[in-house]
Amino acid sequence: MIHFENVGLRYGMGPEILRDLTFDIPKRSFQFLTGPSGAGKTTLLRLLFMSLKPTRGLIRSFGRDITQIPRQELPLLRRRVGIVFQDFQLLDHLTTYENVALPLRVRGKEEASYKQDVLELLKWVGLGERINVLPAILSGGEKQRAAIARALIDRPEILLADEPTGNVDPPMARRLLSLFLELNRLGTAVVIATHDLALMEQVDARRMILSEGRLDIYE
DSSP, rough: OEEEEEEEEEEETSOOEEEEEEEETTTOOOEEEEEEEEEEHHHHHHHHSSSOOOSSSEEETTTEEESSOOGGGGHHHHEEEEOTTTTOOOOSOHHHHHHHHHHHHHHHHOOHHHHHHHHHHHHHTOTTTTTTTOOOGOOOOHHHHHHHHHHHHTOOSEEEEESTTSSSSHHHHHHHHHHHHHHTTTTEEEEEEEEOOHHTTTSSEEEEETTTEEEEEEO
């Protein structure tokens, strides 16, 4: 699904942040991305999401070299990827329900075709009573859960999640993990960036450890 070959990234004339990354994200796979703070995990997720292009090396997403994809085609390709950012990126003028439904509205779907799915997913992540609330009223953990629901609602081919359990309590973290695992069982490849060792120990999954710009993979 995604292939990296000798990928490096630097900003301007500075040192390389990521160096010589070579790996694959296979279809239907599940992996954790971990490593110390500042190692470049979020930057790597942005490369996977095609919002950054490498300084050198090859990234092939869904069979296409991302450096050769016309800019106007990138948004359509990114629709195949669900992403949960650490800063949530909810739209302040939309309710929780409207934020989660947004990817489906953008695709031109009629509300009648997705309303029940949105409501059920919001209930699953513990926001069933917060569907008409604006983001400014939500707690950090509630915003995080809304962002996760928005990333999942359109059944992406790959899910990228940056510290998705960082603002929730352990029971909710386990519930979210079970949601990611179910999505994976249904066919979505999952990449979870996390520092949470307890979370990783609950799943027998590949670990991608990023340190000093280099990546080690343990199957």
